[in-house]
Amino acid sequence: MKNHKRILIISKSTADISTEDVIDWLILFGNRPERLNGDSIEDFKSHSITFSINDVGELISNTGMTGSFYAIWLRRWSDYSSLIETKRSFDNSVSSDLVAHIISQLTRDLTVIENFILSNIRCVKFLGSDNKKHGNKLNNLLLAKKHNLEIPEFILTTEKTSLNQFFEKHNKKIILKDLSTTFNYELGSILYTTYTELITEEDISNFPNKFYMSFFQKYIEKEYEIRCFIIETKVYSMAIFSQMDDKTKVDNRKYNFQNPNRTVPYSLPLVIEEQLINLFSDLKLSSGSVDLIKGLDKKYYFLEINSDGQFGMVAECCNYNINYEIAQFLCS
Amino acid sequence: MNINFYFTLFSNCIPVKGAVRSIICDLQRGSYLFISNDIFDVLTSCQTMPIFKILDYYRNINEVELEILFNQLIEHNLGHYCENPDRFPKINTQFNSPYEILDCIIELSDCNLKYIDNIFESLTILGCQTIEFRTYSHFSIEKMEIFLSKLHLTRIRNVELIVCHSELESLNAFEAILKKYPIIETLVIHSADIDSCKTIGASNLIFTTQKITSSSCCGNISKEDFKINLPFYLHGLKNNTCLYRKISIKANGDITNCPSLEKTFGSVINLSLEQALNTIGFKELWSIKKDDINICKVCEFRYICSDCRAFLNDVYEKPFKCSYDPYSPSFHNLS
Numbered sequence: 001m002k003n004h005k006r007i008l009i010i011s012k013s014t015a016d017i018s019t020e021d022v023i024d025w026l027i028l029f030g031n032r033p034e035r036l037n038g039d040s041i042e043d044f045k046s047h048s049i050t051f052s053i054n055d056v057g058e059l060i061s062n063t064g065m066t067g068s069f070y071a072i073w074l075r076r077w078s079d080y081s082s083l084i085e086t087k088r089s090f091d092n093s094v095s096s097d098l099v100a101h102i103i104s105q106l107t108r109d110l111t112v113i114e115n116f117i118l119s120n121i122r123c124v125k126f127l128g129s130d131n132k133k134h135g136n137k138l139n140n141l142l143l144a145k146k147h148n149l150e151i152p153e154f155i156l157t158t159e160k161t162s163l164n165q166f167f168e169k170h171n172k173k174i175i176l177k178d179l180s181t182t183f184n185y186e187l188g189s190i191l192y193t194t195y196t197e198l199i200t201e202e203d204i205s206n207f208p209n210k211f212y213m214s215f216f217q218k219y220i221e222k223e224y225e226i227r228c229f230i231i232e233t234k235v236y237s238m239a240i241f242s243q244m245d246d247k248t249k250v251d252n253r254k255y256n257f258q259n260p261n262r263t264v265p266y267s268l269p270l271v272i273e274e275q276l277i278n279l280f281s282d283l284k285l286s287s288g289s290v291d292l293i294k295g296l297d298k299k300y301y302f303l304e305i306n307s308d309g310q311f312g313m314v315a316e317c318c319n320y321n322i323n324y325e326i327a328q329f330l331c332s
Numbered sequence: 333m334n335i336n337f338y339f340t341l342f343s344n345c346i347p348v349k350g351a352v353r354s355i356i357c358d359l360q361r362g363s364y365l366f367i368s369n370d371i372f373d374v375l376t377s378c379q380t381m382p383i384f385k386i387l388d389y390y391r392n393i394n395e396v397e398l399e400i401l402f403n404q405l406i407e408h409n410l411g412h413y414c415e416n417p418d419r420f421p422k423i424n425t426q427f428n429s430p431y432e433i434l435d436c437i438i439e440l441s442d443c444n445l446k447y448i449d450n451i452f453e454s455l456t457i458l459g460c461q462t463i464e465f466r467t468y469s470h471f472s473i474e475k476m477e478i479f480l481s482k483l484h485l486t487r488i489r490n491v492e493l494i495v496c497h498s499e500l501e502s503l504n505a506f507e508a509i510l511k512k513y514p515i516i517e518t519l520v521i522h523s524a525d526i527d528s529c530k531t532i533g534a535s536n537l538i539f540t541t542q543k544i545t546s547s548s549c550c551g552n553i554s555k556e557d558f559k560i561n562l563p564f565y566l567h568g569l570k571n572n573t574c575l576y577r578k579i580s581i582k583a584n585g586d587i588t589n590c591p592s593l594e595k596t597f598g599s600v601i602n603l604s605l606e607q608a609l610n611t612i613g614f615k616e617l618w619s620i621k622k623d624d625i626n627i628c629k630v631c632e633f634r635y636i637c638s639d640c641r642a643f644l645n646d647v648y649e650k651p652f653k654c655s656y657d658p659y660s661p662s663f664h665n666l667s
């Protein structure tokens with residue numbers, strides 16, 4: 001069986017297991033996909049790649065990535081994590097302020113390159129999406145509400161008085177959330193990271209009267225969480241019983257290694273599945289992950305979309321054939 | 333307890349009934365819990381009947397006793413009350429994989445070294461993911477490295493290396509190998525003076541006093557070797573958990589199902605692995621599952637127990653090296 005359709009897979013690196021798994025299905029279908037790894041652009045020491053424009057104004061590269069593709073799967077672009085290495089490579093004589101400036105400049109430059117490449121490779125079928133484009137949590141919440149999905153009430157405020165009102169309104173149960181990505185900070189050998197936490201009365205009393213605009217959300221008492229992976233009109237759901245464990249009650253990223261949260265296949269009500277599919281089509285997203293909560297009030301709350309989210313865990317825990325579905329989509 | 337609700341086991345906690353007792357296999361956490369066969373029956377009915385119907389149907393169990401049982405299971409995190417069990421479907425038992433061969437065992441030898449390029453080319457075509465290299469007696473590290481240095485040309489993701497302890501090789505040399513080839517998940521050095529283990533990077537270095545001096549040292553069935561996980565369970569439902577999608581190459585180049593099985597399907601000297609795989613009979617043992625094997629089919633451990641089709645008189649007989657009797661039910665000492 002041979003399948004000569006040109007398929008391009010854009011991924012972070014060769015170490016991405018999900019990418020490898022999908023490629024293995026494509027190989028079985030007789031296809032040899034081409035690859036572009038985010039880290040081959042970032043990690044110049046171990047890769048050599050040059051882009052230019054040909055006579056007819058097409059983007060070409062020395063690695064043969066030229067012309068147009070039948071299908072492109074944007075698994076995920078690099079998260080620029082190799083810049084941490086770059087940061088470490090400066091010696092102490094360079095001021096940390098200058099290093100920070102250089103790193104943020106590099107990040108911006110890499111983003112320009114990323115946007116340029118992503119908008120200049122052509123294909124008939126496109127799967128995946130750019131988290132940087134679809135990752136606006138606030139937009140997504142509003143749009144979810146438009147599609148009749150339940151969302152936890154939230155405010156964006158700079159005022160302690162408004163915060164206090166919101167706090168009282170929701171029976172003193174609210175959370176503070178990151179708006180963009182998780183904040184990671186390395187100090188010595190310890191990695192500090194932000195988690196979603198319940199705000200206490202004491203916390204608020206320690207806040208100044210005015211602060212940087214922050215995002216507060218009503219805390220939903222949950223029965224369990226649900227993670228879905230959506231590809232076109234198929235929804236694969238998994239329930240996560242994090243409520244049984246105090247460590248992961250508010251934020252299941254605080255993983256309990258000894259006693260992992262119970263994760264099992266789940267079947268969402270059809271109405272909810274339809275609302276999610278409509279939301280995705282509104283966002284022009286062909287695939288991505290969604291986090292939901294099933295509240296004790298029996299309602300399903302939409303939390304957020306991760307368009308380049310990992311689906312490996314959902315596929316593995318529930319024995320869903322997601323890798324196969326993706327490979328099928330790309331070559332049929 | 334709301335008797336209009338259901339009590340269901342989580343779909344990755346599978347009750348398995350044996351001749352005189354049952355277990356619940358927690359496939360997510362890799363553990364199991366003994367239950368009586370009566371409780372097995374109750375729990376099986378619970379998947380489709382609300383609690384009030386269970387009380388109605390099982391007249392010998394009252395509401396208090398049932399609630400105690402459910403609370404124990406909740407304590408073990410094996411099940412939960414739910415209003416609508418349809419929201420929690422069973423795990424699909426269809427296990428799909430794009431690989432024709434999952435595991436390969438290669439006995440390291442000069443013969444196999446000579447044909448290694450052909451062997452690796454075949455394994456790449458077949459999609460092989462896991463490889464085990466073995467030596468029963470001393471084999472030089474330099475030669476071993478020739479095998480390892482070509483792994484990056486294949487699709488292999490996990491490597492286990494089982495070698496014989498020898499005065500001729502230093503410990504440092506083995507540690508250096510693990511550092512150089514992080515693809516090696518585990519390096520076992522058998523016939524060692526002491527039992528010990530350490531980690532080098534993400535790899536395990538294990539010394540064992542056990543002597544693995546020939547392929548007849550394989551096939552032991554013991555509680556310690558139970559594999560309690562979802563892929564293993566799904567394989568075991570339909571296939572032989574030891575031989576399914578496995579291929580082996582003996583030191584003399586013979587291609588077999590496993591190194592302990594006599595029957596050969598050709599030699600790497602004049603045959604490709606793909607050709608051997610398509611020889612009549614190669615896949616014959618692949619489909620013998622625990623449910624087909626006498627005694628094993630009534631054993632509560634049947635979906636977590638590895639199998640062995642090498643040491644027995646009849647292919648439908650339980651492994652000779654298993655000392656468990658599901659009727660008594662206990663492990664006997666092998667005499």
Ligand code: SF4
Nearest residue numbers: 628631634637654656
């Ligand atoms: S009787 Fe069969 S299934 Fe049970 S422990 Fe022995 S080999 Fe395994």
